[in-house]
Amino acid sequence: MSEPFPADSVGLVEPRLLHFAEPLTLECGRQLPHYDLMVETYGTLNADASNGVLICHALSGNHHAAGYHSPNDRKPGWWDSCIGPGKPIDTDQFYVVSLNNLGGCHGSTGPASQNPETGRPYGPDFPVITVRDWVNSQARLADHLGIQQWAAVVGGSLGGMQALDWSTTYPDRLRHAVVIAATPKLTAQNIAFNEVARQAITSDPDFCAGRYLEEKTMPRQGLMLARMVGHITYLSDASMGEKFGRELREQAYQFGFDVEFQVESYLRYQGERFSENFDANTYLLMTRALDYFDPARPHGNDLSAAMAQASCRFLVLSFSSDWRFAPARSEELVNALIDARRNVSYSQIEAPWGHDAFLIPTPRYTNLFTAYMQRVAKEHTHAG
Amino acid sequence: MSEPFPADSVGLVEPRLLHFAEPLTLECGRQLPHYDLMVETYGTLNADASNGVLICHALSGNHHAAGYHSPNDRKPGWWDSCIGPGKPIDTDQFYVVSLNNLGGCHGSTGPASQNPETGRPYGPDFPVITVRDWVNSQARLADHLGIQQWAAVVGGSLGGMQALDWSTTYPDRLRHAVVIAATPKLTAQNIAFNEVARQAITSDPDFCAGRYLEEKTMPRQGLMLARMVGHITYLSDASMGEKFGRELREQAYQFGFDVEFQVESYLRYQGERFSENFDANTYLLMTRALDYFDPARPHGNDLSAAMAQASCRFLVLSFSSDWRFAPARSEELVNALIDARRNVSYSQIEAPWGHDAFLIPTPRYTNLFTAYMQRVAKEHTHAG
Numbered sequence: 001m002s003e004p005f006p007a008d009s010v011g012l013v014e015p016r017l018l019h020f021a022e023p024l025t026l027e028c029g030r031q032l033p034h035y036d037l038m039v040e041t042y043g044t045l046n047a048d049a050s051n052g053v054l055i056c057h058a059l060s061g062n063h064h065a066a067g068y069h070s071p072n073d074r075k076p077g078w079w080d081s082c083i084g085p086g087k088p089i090d091t092d093q094f095y096v097v098s099l100n101n102l103g104g105c106h107g108s109t110g111p112a113s114q115n116p117e118t119g120r121p122y123g124p125d126f127p128v129i130t131v132r133d134w135v136n137s138q139a140r141l142a143d144h145l146g147i148q149q150w151a152a153v154v155g156g157s158l159g160g161m162q163a164l165d166w167s168t169t170y171p172d173r174l175r176h177a178v179v180i181a182a183t184p185k186l187t188a189q190n191i192a193f194n195e196v197a198r199q200a201i202t203s204d205p206d207f208c209a210g211r212y213l214e215e216k217t218m219p220r221q222g223l224m225l226a227r228m229v230g231h232i233t234y235l236s237d238a239s240m241g242e243k244f245g246r247e248l249r250e251q252a253y254q255f256g257f258d259v260e261f262q263v264e265s266y267l268r269y270q271g272e273r274f275s276e277n278f279d280a281n282t283y284l285l286m287t288r289a290l291d292y293f294d295p296a297r298p299h300g301n302d303l304s305a306a307m308a309q310a311s312c313r314f315l316v317l318s319f320s321s322d323w324r325f326a327p328a329r330s331e332e333l334v335n336a337l338i339d340a341r342r343n344v345s346y347s348q349i350e351a352p353w354g355h356d357a358f359l360i361p362t363p364r365y366t367n368l369f370t371a372y373m374q375r376v377a378k379e380h381t382h383a384g
Numbered sequence: 385m386s387e388p389f390p391a392d393s394v395g396l397v398e399p400r401l402l403h404f405a406e407p408l409t410l411e412c413g414r415q416l417p418h419y420d421l422m423v424e425t426y427g428t429l430n431a432d433a434s435n436g437v438l439i440c441h442a443l444s445g446n447h448h449a450a451g452y453h454s455p456n457d458r459k460p461g462w463w464d465s466c467i468g469p470g471k472p473i474d475t476d477q478f479y480v481v482s483l484n485n486l487g488g489c490h491g492s493t494g495p496a497s498q499n500p501e502t503g504r505p506y507g508p509d510f511p512v513i514t515v516r517d518w519v520n521s522q523a524r525l526a527d528h529l530g531i532q533q534w535a536a537v538v539g540g541s542l543g544g545m546q547a548l549d550w551s552t553t554y555p556d557r558l559r560h561a562v563v564i565a566a567t568p569k570l571t572a573q574n575i576a577f578n579e580v581a582r583q584a585i586t587s588d589p590d591f592c593a594g595r596y597l598e599e600k601t602m603p604r605q606g607l608m609l610a611r612m613v614g615h616i617t618y619l620s621d622a623s624m625g626e627k628f629g630r631e632l633r634e635q636a637y638q639f640g641f642d643v644e645f646q647v648e649s650y651l652r653y654q655g656e657r658f659s660e661n662f663d664a665n666t667y668l669l670m671t672r673a674l675d676y677f678d679p680a681r682p683h684g685n686d687l688s689a690a691m692a693q694a695s696c697r698f699l700v701l702s703f704s705s706d707w708r709f710a711p712a713r714s715e716e717l718v719n720a721l722i723d724a725r726r727n728v729s730y731s732q733i734e735a736p737w738g739h740d741a742f743l744i745p746t747p748r749y750t751n752l753f754t755a756y757m758q759r760v761a762k763e764h765t766h767a768g
Contacts, residue, residue, distance in 0.1 A: 187621055192612075224583070225587070244572040261675065
């Protein structure tokens, strides 16, 4: 009989809910009196706690980055392709920490949690959270785990922005920042797509001004639409073309507005599935965190000045067909890092899958990522 | 005192409603027993009726392509930059015909018209209209006007698709097809954006399964969302960036979900304005006509075989920053025309405004377009 899980999997994992009793002051000026973070870890923390790697998730991600929650799980965590024994983030060498961010909907304190002031769900009263707030809450998580300095903070997309913010907010607390398929700030077009998603959600009558949980309903249609728009921006025109082309479900045109093209069917299915498993208020928060992220802003829009605060080394990766956060956005960051005389490795990887490419293992991506992380691992092996 | 209108304007124009009493059989197999077309004309038809130019409109266009409806009009017709005395489509030389397409919502028979079978608005019972149906109805319009052969059929975007279909459906009835910012078929991504727009409209509770007029309501939110998504695809990332960047309405972040960035404000305003002036069922029809257009389909997906039926000459223009119908889509058409040994002039024009560039006069665009149309004009001048 074969093993229940692949040999390069971290196998069965169990999330833990950690409670943080001290108040957290947020960028918006408000305080969370206390909060929980849902966390998974893979691998073993070494004696001097120097092999910790923090994984930061993107818009719709969560703490379950690798392995399986039960022997019957059909799908592993969302970044299982990159985390595990012998994988780029090698769990034989690193102690990997992955969490659901504050404001999320997978166990950490968020809009669906009980508001201690009212005894009812926070809903729209949950404070607007920023990338900086996440980084601050993650620093407390590091304290809790006894990790003074991460070997690396790693993330793709919105996760990459958290890695970037770590580098300037806690320069002494990480040796490497790995920033994949990210951007130092959203463009007007990026914000526009987020605004469409928010409008779709808030204009759904079942949104009930954000109090849908109390009203025992869910803004499913709005969330579905938001996800459909988002999903288009995660894929490239070419990859959608290759996957679906203009294929019809029936032989001929039906002359109506029901699903006819395979791509319509796929998008509706993805949107519906997502709307059953995600919290609408969390979606609003996540898109706003994206909009607001702009480390150059407090430095008179001088990104080099912002990055000069960092002292870690950087790996920056972009993907050729990513039009959500195009390679030019990564190069803007790389140029600022070079200007600021930081140590940075950069590569634009040829891949046809658009923004989603950061989730898809390809030889060049895997090799580059593995080689870099191997060098990171050598540092703590020599030190330890 | 200055003239009320610019000297290169066609000035005050008056739309005419033309009635067509003979039934029109549509591609879907259904029949319209009779129908009206709202039409404007500019310039004078010459003695041998050889100087007619047909303007085909795009998704949200209408018959009012040039000039003003009243001395108080602040804005001229939608393509006034290209139609008028001395302009690319020179009304001193051409008799220009512009109509609101069947299924439209600006006077021609469409979903908001009375269904003769029920005495109530057609609503969702209006048949699904295709590009071919439009071309057939436009051919009847040509008959009515006494135009056996157009000097040129001209259109941008969905309008260009109509010009293309004219060339193969009625090869003897046009001498030139001018196909601007168009595509020989939609990609999966194009269809996906249309599907999001349709879902936004049909999931609006005020859509009432398409019978909103009878229910005395309007799916304003859905139509607004549809337009917001569409609008993003008409602009380029760069032009949105130049126009709005990350500019805020207030000095600092407000930490909420109301409008904060100028681009959000602009999109909402555009969406709201559109939703007050456009019919939702028409929007569904127009997007489906786009999806279905695929002249290569009946020819085993061989576009050259399709275009071999044409005998007119072609001007094809694309715009460098157009990502809705990218230059590569126009080049696909141009290559098929060359394969089929048709006479084609092609240019990709450098312009930063995305798909909307076809509405914006720039020196290179205006010069190319004017030069081509001047050659077209010479033909009928010599003949006439």
